[in-house]
Structure formats: structure tokens, C-alpha cells
Amino acid sequence: MAGIYLHIPFCKQACHYCDFHFSTSMGLKEQTVHAIVRELELRQHYLQGQPVHSIYFGGGTPSLLNQDELQLLLATTKRLFKVSDDAEITLEANPDDLTPDKLQMLRTAGINRLSIGLQSFHEPHLQLMNRAHNATESLQCVKDAQQAGFDNITVDLIYGIPAPDHSTWQQDLSTLFSLGVQHVSCYALTIEPDTALGRWSKKGKFIPAEDEFTAQQFEMLLEQMRQHGFVQYEISNFCQPGYESRHNSNYWRGVYYLGVGPSAHSFNGSSRQYNVSHNKKYVDAVQEGIVPFEKEELTLADQANDYLLTSLRTTWGCDLKRMREEHDYDLTLVHKPYLLQLSEKGLAKILDDTLYLTDKGKLLADQITLDLLK
Incomplete structure (x- = not known):
């Protein structure tokens, strides 16, 4: 969907x-x-x-x-x-x-x-x-x-x-x-x-x-x-x-979406597109049949980081099995000491192979995520 x-x-x-x-x-x-x-x-x-x-x-x-x-x-x-x-x-x-x-x-x-x-x-x-x-x-x-x-x-x-x-x-x-x-x-x-x-x-x-x-x-x-x-x-x-x-x-959740209009972003799993942030340039280009956007191709590391950045913000958490199978990134192996530290400080927990931030951890979500990026 x-x-x-x-x-x-x-x-x-x-x-x-x-x-x-x-x-x-x-x-x-x-x-x-x-x-x-x-x-x-x-x-x-x-x-x-x-x-x-x-x-x-x-x-x-x-x-x-x-x-x-x-x-x-x-x-x-x-x-x-x-x-x-x-x-x-x-x-x-x-x-x-x-x-x-x-x-x-x-x-x-x-x-x-x-x-x-x-x-x-x-x-x-x-x-x-x-x-x-x-x-x-x-x-x-x-x-x-x-x-x-x-x-x-x-x-x-x-x-x-x-x-x-x-x-x-x-x-x-x-x-x-x-x-x-x-x-x-x-x-x-x-x-x-x-x-x-x-x-x-x-x-x-x-x-x-x-x-x-x-x-x-x-x-x-x-x-x-x-x-x-x-x-x-x-x-x-x-x-x-x-x-x-x-x-x-x-x-x-990484679902595909199309963004239209000046400055709108789009995502199709493998790339992101960013429309020009200028109304007249946008209108003039589209009238000529051209969508004025920049395109960013996403590497496997980019896709892993995107999923980590978004999933850790949610109640659904970061699916560690998905990280391993789809993104070739084993957080529990690469960051075992850090994850243990987060758990001991009450900032995060792992349940059913899913990493969640606690309420206390959500206050530090940006920093924690940066520390875990691939």
C-alpha cells in the first residue's frame, strides 16, 4: 500500500x-x-x-x-x-x-x-x-x-x-x-x-x-x-x-510514497527524489513536461540507516531480524557493548528480536540513533 x-x-x-x-x-x-x-x-x-x-x-x-x-x-x-x-x-x-x-x-x-x-x-x-x-x-x-x-x-x-x-x-x-x-x-x-x-x-x-x-x-x-x-x-x-x-x-515503515508539488519528496525503496523548492521554476518546468527534481540513489547502507532512523522513533521498534536479512546489518553483533549500556541505563530494551527505546531513551533518540548508524 x-x-x-x-x-x-x-x-x-x-x-x-x-x-x-x-x-x-x-x-x-x-x-x-x-x-x-x-x-x-x-x-x-x-x-x-x-x-x-x-x-x-x-x-x-x-x-x-x-x-x-x-x-x-x-x-x-x-x-x-x-x-x-x-x-x-x-x-x-x-x-x-x-x-x-x-x-x-x-x-x-x-x-x-x-x-x-x-x-x-x-x-x-x-x-x-x-x-x-x-x-x-x-x-x-x-x-x-x-x-x-x-x-x-x-x-x-x-x-x-x-x-x-x-x-x-x-x-x-x-x-x-x-x-x-x-x-x-x-x-x-x-x-x-x-x-x-x-x-x-x-x-x-x-x-x-x-x-x-x-x-x-x-x-x-x-x-x-x-x-x-x-x-x-x-x-x-x-x-x-x-x-x-x-x-x-x-x-x-518505509512504504513507497509519491510527493508532488514544489519541494515535495518521493521514495520508492531504492531512491529518493526532491522536487525543486521554487514555485516559478517548478511551474515553468512542469509546463514543459519536465519534473524538476534531484535524485538520490540509496545504497544498502543508506537503506539500513533510513530504516533505523525511522523505526526507532516508533512504538513498533527496530526489527533486528529485518536489519540482518534485508540490510545485512547485525546491530546486536556490531554494537553489543553499547546496547548493553543502553539497557543498563534504562534507555532501550530488546524484546522478541526487536529494539525499542524507553520513554527515557526517547529524549535522547537522535543521539542514540546516530550512534547506531551503519
Whole structure:
């Protein structure tokens, strides 16, 4: 089962933490949509006929698409690919876009899962991040979506925002659980150099939270998610049983996916492709029948490292038998002393020939993974 990702590179305004590819100018929006349609046609054989069980509209802000644009993209995808009848069709949305009328349009068009970028329910934090919505809209849009009939909703929250204590994060979590959503993605505030927060930090105008402060909020998150029945199936992703994101799971499990649109990535097991991160260059090239991408052929070592990087982040863990048989890499042989050390420190465990990180280990997941790479 494969997935398709459609990158819609437009936003009303730039969030102060975001370094994704997007434009706040809508001048090329219509042309970009038609170029994505053309790219789908040009790359209709990329997935080698595999059934598609996940379609994901990401960005940018896909909720800026109008009904005609959204229906055109969905109709084209379904015409060219073997889309399962029960496919998960997700659209990322900002709260300020989700009016009752817009929600009904999305349902009619075929969207059956919403990913809503709340980030916080605290007005000063929303202003710090330069979000286009306010705290009232954070609450109301979820309620409106539920009223419109959406029963598979995921929301994003950001923790590790500088504050005197953890009371605001605690209030955000309390508000979140009161909404009854099925899935939550929580990310630590990351200060990227080429963002407003990155530039302010370099000038001393913004002081990021200490690592310990952020780690404490992550630990609070884990505990409260457990108390409310959520499963942490990946380090940053939590769901009620049965509501794992197919789109996310495709990536972590090494399933093939096609990414279309400016800056979108694709993966077919043996290579990765990276579309150009420039709207006009993308549109001009696709209009000429050329998909402008860079291609990276993956060696066996690359494939082993990819699987290790993704699997250790998940509740399914790293299948050591798969590493041996498919990637010719025996972690228990190469890293026996290190794995023993991780176990003694309570950072990882091996059960049924599978390596898992503990809650404590997940705080150090990046470093542990780097230490284990082939």
C-alpha cells in the first residue's frame, strides 16, 4: 500500500518558527495547482501500480485551496492511481480557514481526516509564533469540524516555548483533552537559523527555553497522554487506539510514497527524489513536461540507516531480524557493548528480536540513533 503527498506551498503569513517551503504571494496559486495536476500525470507510474491508501494535502496551508482546486486534484489522483475505497484523505488546515461553510465543502470534496495546526491555546504564544489565528479560533474550529461530521481529527501542539513555569503548557494539555480529538502531534519548538525566531535568537532578542525545561514538558506530555488513553506510536505522535496516521506510518515503515508539488519528496525503496523548492521554476518546468527534481540513489547502507532512523522513533521498534536479512546489518553483533549500556541505563530494551527505546531513551533518540548508524 502506497501514499501520495501533495505540497500546497502557500500561506497567508509566515510563522516565526517555520522553515518549510511556502510563499505568501498567491500570484502563482492557480498555475501551481495545474502544474501539480500535470506532475501527477507525468509520474503516474512511479508507484508501480501499488494501491494508494493515503492521500495527504500538506504545505504551506492546503486549506487555502478553493473547492474547484481541491476537487481537481483529488479527481486527478483517483483517475491516475489505484486509490483504495477506504483511503485516508487528510488535509492540513489553519483554524482561521475552517468556517462552517469551508468545513462542509471539504467534506463534500472527499476529505475524511483533518490536520489542524492549533500550536497553542495561549494568545501570547500564538502571537509570538505569528500564527494567523487566535486562541478562540483554536477552540472553535475543532468544535465546528466535529459538528460538520469529521470524526478523525488530528491537531498540532508546540511545547518548549519559553515561559516562567509549566502552567501554560499544562493548560494547553487540559484544553486539548477536553476537545476529544482522535490524534495529536506534539513538537518541541525548534529554532531554525533562517526564521524570524532564529534571527532574533542570534541577535539576543529571543532566548529559547533551556533543554531541561523542554524535556520536562515532554515528560508531562507522555504521562498525560497515557492517562487519557492515547498511544504514543511515534515520538511526536499520539492517537486513540486505531487512529494512527496512515500518511505518517508510511514514512516510518518505509512504504513507497509519491510527493508532488514544489519541494515535495518521493521514495520508492531504492531512491529518493526532491522536487525543486521554487514555485516559478517548478511551474515553468512542469509546463514543459519536465519534473524538476534531484535524485538520490540509496545504497544498502543508506537503506539500513533510513530504516533505523525511522523505526526507532516508533512504538513498533527496530526489527533486528529485518536489519540482518534485508540490510545485512547485525546491530546486536556490531554494537553489543553499547546496547548493553543502553539497557543498563534504562534507555532501550530488546524484546522478541526487536529494539525499542524507553520513554527515557526517547529524549535522547537522535543521539542514540546516530550512534547506531551503519
